[in-house]
Amino acid sequence: MPRxxxxxDGPQTLGHGRAFWFVFALIVLVAALLPTFVDAFAITNxxxxxxxxxxxxxxxxxxxxxxxxxFGQTAFFGLAGYTYGVISxxxxxxxxxTWFALLMSLVLPAVLAIFVGYFMFYGGVRDVxxxxxxxxxxxxxxxxxxxxxxxxxxxxxxxxxxxxxxSNMPPLTFPWGENPIIFDGPSFFWLVLALAVLVYVxxxxxxxxxxxxxxxxxxxxxxxxxxxxxxxxxxxxxxxxIGSVLAGVSGVLYTLWGSYITPSSMGLTAAAxxxxxxxxxxxxxxxxxxxxxxxLTWLSQQLAVKGSQYALIWMGVILLVVVLFxxxxxxxxxxxxxxxxxxxxxxxxxxxxxxxxxx
Amino acid sequence: MATILQTRGLKKYFGGLRAxxxxxxAIEEGELRCLIGPNGxxxxxxxxLILGSYRPSEGAILFKGEDITKLQPHLRxxxxxxxxxxxxxxxxxxxxxxxxxIALQRAHRGAALDQALERLLELIDLGHRRSELAANxxxxxxxxLEIAMAVALQPxxxxxxxxxxxxxxxxxxxxxxLVKKLNASGMTIVVIEHDMAFVRQIAKRVTVLHFxxxxxxxxLDEIVRNEDVVRIYLGKV
Numbered sequence: 001m002p003r004x005x006x007x008x009d010g011p012q013t014l015g016h017g018r019a020f021w022f023v024f025a026l027i028v029l030v031a032a033l034l035p036t037f038v039d040a041f042a043i044t045n046x047x048x049x050x051x052x053x054x055x056x057x058x059x060x061x062x063x064x065x066x067x068x069x070x071f072g073q074t075a076f077f078g079l080a081g082y083t084y085g086v087i088s089x090x091x092x093x094x095x096x097x098t099w100f101a102l103l104m105s106l107v108l109p110a111v112l113a114i115f116v117g118y119f120m121f122y123g124g125v126r127d128v129x130x131x132x133x134x135x136x137x138x139x140x141x142x143x144x145x146x147x148x149x150x151x152x153x154x155x156x157x158x159x160x161x162x163x164x165x166x167s168n169m170p171p172l173t174f175p176w177g178e179n180p181i182i183f184d185g186p187s188f189f190w191l192v193l194a195l196a197v198l199v200y201v202x203x204x205x206x207x208x209x210x211x212x213x214x215x216x217x218x219x220x221x222x223x224x225x226x227x228x229x230x231x232x233x234x235x236x237x238x239x240x241x242i243g244s245v246l247a248g249v250s251g252v253l254y255t256l257w258g259s260y261i262t263p264s265s266m267g268l269t270a271a272a273x274x275x276x277x278x279x280x281x282x283x284x285x286x287x288x289x290x291x292x293x294x295x296l297t298w299l300s301q302q303l304a305v306k307g308s309q310y311a312l313i314w315m316g317v318i319l320l321v322v323v324l325f326x327x328x329x330x331x332x333x334x335x336x337x338x339x340x341x342x343x344x345x346x347x348x349x350x351x352x353x354x355x356x357x358x359x
Numbered sequence: 360m361a362t363i364l365q366t367r368g369l370k371k372y373f374g375g376l377r378a379x380x381x382x383x384x385a386i387e388e389g390e391l392r393c394l395i396g397p398n399g400x401x402x403x404x405x406x407x408l409i410l411g412s413y414r415p416s417e418g419a420i421l422f423k424g425e426d427i428t429k430l431q432p433h434l435r436x437x438x439x440x441x442x443x444x445x446x447x448x449x450x451x452x453x454x455x456x457x458x459x460x461i462a463l464q465r466a467h468r469g470a471a472l473d474q475a476l477e478r479l480l481e482l483i484d485l486g487h488r489r490s491e492l493a494a495n496x497x498x499x500x501x502x503x504l505e506i507a508m509a510v511a512l513q514p515x516x517x518x519x520x521x522x523x524x525x526x527x528x529x530x531x532x533x534x535x536x537l538v539k540k541l542n543a544s545g546m547t548i549v550v551i552e553h554d555m556a557f558v559r560q561i562a563k564r565v566t567v568l569h570f571x572x573x574x575x576x577x578x579l580d581e582i583v584r585n586e587d588v589v590r591i592y593l594g595k596v
Contacts, residue, residue: 003469011457210464217461220450224505227410227448228462229436229512 008201010208012065012216014285014335031193035186044257047189049297050196051253056277056293057203057286058246064283065207066239067219069127072134073247074271075141076109080251081261082145083108085166089158093170093180102172102252109248110241117240121233138266145263165262172256183256192253196290199246203286206242215239247274269312273300276319282329291331362421363388363547364409364516369418371401371408371571378404380571381418386516386549391542393558393579394551396568397591402551403445405568406518410442411435423515441514445521445551447501449508451494455485458493458504462511479507482537499530503537510541517541519550523557535560567591 009016015024035043055073063069087101116137120130149162160166172183172191183191206212217225218232226232255261264270281292296315303311326333364386371379379401386392394402407413409420411432419428427435450458459479460472467475480486483503488496493504502522509517519538523531531554538561542548552558558565558579565582567575569591575582582588 011454213457213461213464216453216457217450220452221448223412223444224448224450224508225461226433227436227442227444228508229433229465231431231433 004205004209007205007208010204010212012207012212013204013287014332015287028193028197032190035189040185043186043189045301047192047257048301049294050189050192051257052250052274052277052297053196053290053293054199054253055247055250055274056289057199058243058250059274059278060283060286060289061203061207061215061246062239062243063278064285064289065212065219066215066236067222068236068240069131069275070134070240070243071131071275072136072138072271073244073274074266075134075138076113076244076247077251077254077270078138078141078145078261078263078266079112080105080109080248081255081265082160082166084252084255085169085261086155086158088169089166090156093173093182095175098170098172099174105252106245106248109251110245113241113244114237117237117244121236121240135268135271138271139268142263142266145266163263165260165264167260169255169259171259188256195249195253199249200286200290207286211235273315276315278329280318280322280330282332282335284328285332285335288329288331288335292329361388362386363423364549365421366405366409367419367421369405369408369420370416371404371413372416377571379408379415382568382571382573384566384573386547388515388547389542389545390547391538391561391563392549393562393565394549394568395553395558395565395582396574400568401571402568403520404571406442406520406549406551409435409518410440436512436514439512439515440518441509441512441516442518443502443505443509443520443522445524447498447505449493449501449505451492453493454490455493455496455504456480456489458508459511462508466513475511479511482510483507498525499527502526503534506534506537510546514546516547516549519548519552521551521553523552523554531557532560 008021031046034046055077059070059073062073083105084101087104088098091097091101116133119125120133125133145160146163148160149164151159153160153162158166171188174181174183181187207215214225214230214235217228217230218235222232225235251261251265254265277293277296278289280296281290282288296318300311300315303314322330328336362385364384366382366384369379369382369384370377382401382405384405394405396402404413408415411427411430415428419426421427422435422438422440425438427438430438450461453461456476459476463472463475463479477486480489483500483506485496485500485504485507488500493501496504502524506519506522509519522538523534526534535557538548538550542561550558550561562579565577565579566573567582567588574591575585575588
């Protein structure tokens, strides 16, 4: 097995071995086959749950692995969404222009993250203050976009449209002779699913690599990491950029999903939700984060369908319960409990075999 | 022998406090030097200046002939310095083995890393607790783990800030033998220590700091004969 592939399993990820990867492959396979036996509405919903996973995984990387609590990943989410809107509305869906729009929607969040991250990490901003700075940025973005209702707020032919949000951007389109491939419905679901698998597997390799080792070292003790010769601020900046680009991926996929983006996607509520998903599942593990994100976005939707705004209150309750009773996150806590019990059983079994001869 | 680490007229003020007030220190290659002095003498501050956690108010620091006064801390480490902090600075929520791997991986890869890891575990006698979280180790074992992490970088100069704090007599003695062994292998070591038995066990040369200045310097026997040194430790000067 090549060395990079061996990094799929390692000290920084829960779940390993054949059983785990068998279940993983099974889930991916079933998910991929879903469009053949469920209706279009269900597929649209499933796509929606997966869309958020990228921002959550990015936050898990920044917060859970590197120990930097960013409260404003939605700034990058919104920036990516609006960037796709402005570029794709102006350039249309001919040729590869929608893909160019997609690419630029990831480049801009990266540039913003480098800019913000440089001043934060090289300026000595630490701990809770990173959260305050990033939250301020996303709220400023929201406030700014909300006041762009007037007709003077247009970029080319794209109207920003204030609090009502921007809509009618074209879907991703790939030129293919007479019948261009339009990523819509099942094909968009497959695209999002493939991206989710790719990012999840890629992140497993990243967090178990030497780079990942340094990230957890910085989380545990930045002074020691520095005294082992690691350029702590550069690592922090780099991981912040990766996580922010992932938030951008979610933003642009969300915009494509509904052909719609609004300022409230960068508001306080929107900014708090990723924190809840990541904390509830277990921020120090990407598998736990992924599961919790899909589960909680599904739950939010179910609750919203039944009782409108109460969904958010329930999210708050879940966060409180987790913080109080399973501060490492629900999935991580359960996983560790099971692992410890198995180990104890193994020790007990070993004792039995040792004590037999003397009996 | 060549001077490997040198401070020239080093000063550090915190507001009105002169923590370090003109220290000229020259450490020779291969030396094992002890820094002693009463609490607040500026010993730890001196280490922090040498490694770049603090910027000096005045003066210069030279390492292997290069002026490193304005160099960032991680670059000083990359040039061959390493430190064990006063308060154990390890990765508490990671297993012992992972602590050492993170220290080793900058210079080692693959099989060479595994070998170096085994050697370090043997050096600090923690092979049997390798998969345990560092937080579960005893205080003495945590100190050893941090020493091993500092040693993992194969530094030219190793700075140890109170390596035996909180250790039993037996542990302190073992630490002394460990320090002597490292020094015999060619590593230059500077130790801050309060435990005089420990200093006697390891040191060839001792520097006494007092009120941020070098008060006395020489072999331990010479130092002990100096009545002023005895007095400052009793707090009379």
